[in-house]
Amino acid sequence: MKLGWIGLGIMGRPMVQHLLAAGHTVHACSRSGVPAELAAQGVVACASPADVAREAQVIFLMLPDTPDVAKVLFDDGGVAAQLGAGQTVVDMSSISPVATREFAARVAERGASFLDAPVSGGEVGAKAASLTIMCGGDEAVFAACEPLLRLMGKNVTLVGGCGAGQTAKVANQMIVALNIQAVAEALSFAQDAGVDPARVRQALLGGFASSRVLEVHGQRMLDGAFAPGFRIALHQKDLRLALESAGSVGAALPATRLAQDLFDGCSANGEAQLDHSAMFREMRRRSSKPAGGSTAN
Secondary structure, X not given: OEEEEXXXXXXXXXXHHHHHHOOOEEEEEOOOOOOHHHHHOOOEEOOOHHHHHHHOOEEEEOOOOHHHHHHHHHOOOXXXXXXXXXXXXXXXXXXXXXXXXXXXXXXXXXXXXXXXXXXXXXXXXHHHOOEEXXXXXXXXXXXXXHHHHOOOEEEEEEEEOOOHHHHHHHHHHHHHHHHHXXXXXXXXXXXXXXXXXXXXXXXXXXXOOOOHHHHHHHHHHHHXXXXXXXXXXXXXXXXXXXXXXXXXXXXXXXHHHHHHHHHHHHHHOOOOOOXXXXXXXXXXXXXXXXXXXXXXX
């Protein structure tokens, strides 16, 4: 198929490579241009989102936030200017569920289809084509796009109508943040109690407290290795979406608010571009004993 792709960051690049490997033609554009590596592999560089849409049957978006998606779709030179019957927009960004439903309606006015399909799994999952993909949209649209999505992910689920995929992603990010918070708090507690946190982690990996976050991010915390796989700034954005959505439906999210507060502390200390496991640094700043006791970076 002739596919379009807009957004070639940490996640977008490997995802595009999976589509290329399956024999699809990909027309793409990005704020920083199409990387030479992808161009050498056959990606056709386009000057604007509209140019991408002019060439593609299915247009994928992988962008940072709601305003970015709105701009790419509807500003001058945007995707919508070239949309028509038989085309589909698949938004794999993590954005507002409310805005997603509005975007889908505006795309439908042009005769095209819309599927929200945010992902979980980070850079590792993107490279391994093992992402979890949460979809919202019409069943027939999902069925048509599912073979493409399965080139990039293993767990691909239609959750409901437009916006349902984004709601599932918000829920996912709440769970991930609270797991990071729990692991950071537990390892920080062990350290202040004078017990080797590495051995505590090893012991917990064999019990009911075991989790992927404890396995992967727990090790990052012990090593102080916070090169970004998923940046704190992006997780802050996702929790903001959670709290905004909760306000609109009357849901109480006390633990999510605390996780956001911890991320805010990281951001205030210049750590917004570090991996979200660096929440451990803020936990150490808050947990360190006033006199004596160890601290960690």
